[in-house]
Amino acid sequence: MAPMIFELDKGLAVLICLFIAVIYVGSLYVWVDDKNKSRDHPDTIKRRFTSVSVICVVIPILLQCFGTSSDSENVRSVLYLPLILAEIVIRSVLFLGPLTLHYVDGVFRIYLEPRYWTNSLKNLIWIRNHIVAPISEEMIYRACMLPLLVPCFGSGMSVFLCPLFFGVAHFHHMIEKVIQGRQALSEAFKQSLFQLCYTTLFGAYSAFLFLRTGHFIAPVVVHAFCNHMGFPAFREVMAHPNTETRHKLIASFVIGLVLWMALLYPITSPFIYSNDIYDL
Template identity: 60%
Template sequence: MAGVVYEIDSWQSILLCFLFAVLYVGSLYIWSDSGTKSRDHPDTIKRRFTSVTVVCILVIPLMWFFSSSSTNVNAHSVFEWMGIRFNGIITALVIPLILTMVLFIGPLTLHYMDGVFRLYLEPRYWITSVKNTIWLRNHVVAPLSEEFIFRACMLPLLVPHFGEGWSVFICPLFFGVAHLHHMIEKITQHKEDVKEAFQTSAFQMAYTTVFGAYSAFLFLRTGHFIAPVLAHAFCNHMGFPAFNEVLAYNDKTLRWRLIAAFVFGLVAWIYLLYPLTAPFLYSNDIYYV
C-alpha cells in the first residue's frame, strides 16, 4: 500500500515548526484594531476565529509538499500522520478524557463541594455557553486549532528525526513560547508593569509547556488528533488548580480530605498513564512511544 513519509532534515523540520508557530500567533494580530480591543472582545474573538482557521487550512498543503511518496507497506497517508483517522476513534474519544479527569480529581472534588456541578445539570448553562464567544474560544476553537498546529502538524515533522521520546519535549517548546504573546496585551492594554507582566507570562509559558508535553504524549500514544483536543478543552475548562482555595478552608478535616483528593488524582494518573494510552487500544501503528 502506497503512503508518504517525511524525509526533510532535522533543521528543516525545526524551521517548519517555527514557521507554523509564527503563522499561528501572527494571524492573531493582523487586524487593524488588534492593539485597541481586548482579546476577550467579541469582535476580536470572531476575527481571530477566522485567522486561525485560514492558517490551519494553509498549512495542509505545506504538509503535503514536504512529504515524500513511499511504497513501504508501513507508510501512512498525510492525514494518518496528522492523527486524522477512524480506526480506534471511539476509544480516543473516551479514554484520554477520562485519564485527564483522573488527574483533576482534586479540582473536581472542589467543584463538587462548591456546588459548581449543579450548573452542569442546567440546560440553560449549556445554551448560554455555546452562545458565548469566550466559551467557544476556550472550549472549541483554541483546542482544535492549537492542537492541529502544535501537535498534528509539528509532530509528524519532528518524530522522524528526533524520535517519539524527544519530540514529546521539543514540540511543547513552540507551544509554550507561543503563549508569551499575551504579555503584549498585558503591557499595552492592561497597563501592567513590564516585570509583573513578564512573570505572569513566564508562569503561563511554563505550565502550557508542561501541558504541551502531555498533549504530545497523548497524540503519539493514541495516534489520534482528537485525543489531545478533548484533553485540552477539559483543561481549559478546569483552569490551573486552585491550590490556594484548598488551603483557605478553615475546617482542617475538610482541608486534608481535599489535599488527599489532589494527591490521589496525581498518583492514580501516573499509575494509569501508560496502561490507558497503550497504542493497541487505539489501533495505533503509526507512532510508538
C-alpha cells in the same frame, strides 16, 4: 488525501516548526482595527476565529511540499469512541482534586443545568476556550509539528521539543497586556513566564497522548478540559476553613495524581488504538 511521510534534516524541521508557530500567532494580529481592543472583545474573537481557521487549512497544504505520499491505507477516524472514553477517565482522575473541590463548593450543579450549556454555546469566549483554541492549537502544534520532528529526533525527544514552540507562542499575551496598558511590564513578564512553564508542561503531555494513541482527538479533548478547569486552586484548598474537608481535598489531589500515573500507560496503549505509526 494520502498520508504523508517527512524525511527532513533536523535544522529544516525545527525551522519549519518555528515558521508554523510564528504564522499561527502572527495571524492573530493582522487585523488593524483590533490593536486597541481586548482579546476578549467580540470583534477580536470573531476575526481571530477567521485567522486561525485559514491557518489550519493553509498549513497542512503547505506541508505537502515537504513530504512524500505514503502507501499506507491506515485511515483513522477522528471521532473514535474508545479514545474519547479513555480521555474522560484519564482527565477525571488527574483532576480528581479540582473536581472534588467543585463538588464541595457546589459548582458542579451548574453542569446539570441545560441553561448553562445553551448560554455557553452563545458565549464567544467559551467557544474560543473550549472549541476553537483546542482544535486549532492541537492541529498546528501537535498534528502538524510532530510528524516533522519525530523522524528527525525520535518520539521521546519530540515530546519535549514540540511543546517549546507551543509555550513560547503564548508569550504574545504579554505583549498585548503591556501595549494596552493593562499590566506593567514586570508583572506581565512574571505572569507570562509562569504561563510558559505551565503550557510547556501541558504541551509535553498533549504530545505524549498524540504519539501514544495516534489520534488527533486525544490532545483536543484534554486541551478543552484543561482550559475549562484552569490551574488547580491549591491556595483555595489550603485556605479551606474546615480542617477535615481540607484534609479530604488534599487526599483527593494526591489520589488523583497517583491514579493518573498508574493508568496513563495502560489506557493509552498503542495496541488499543491500533497505533502502528509512532513508537513511544
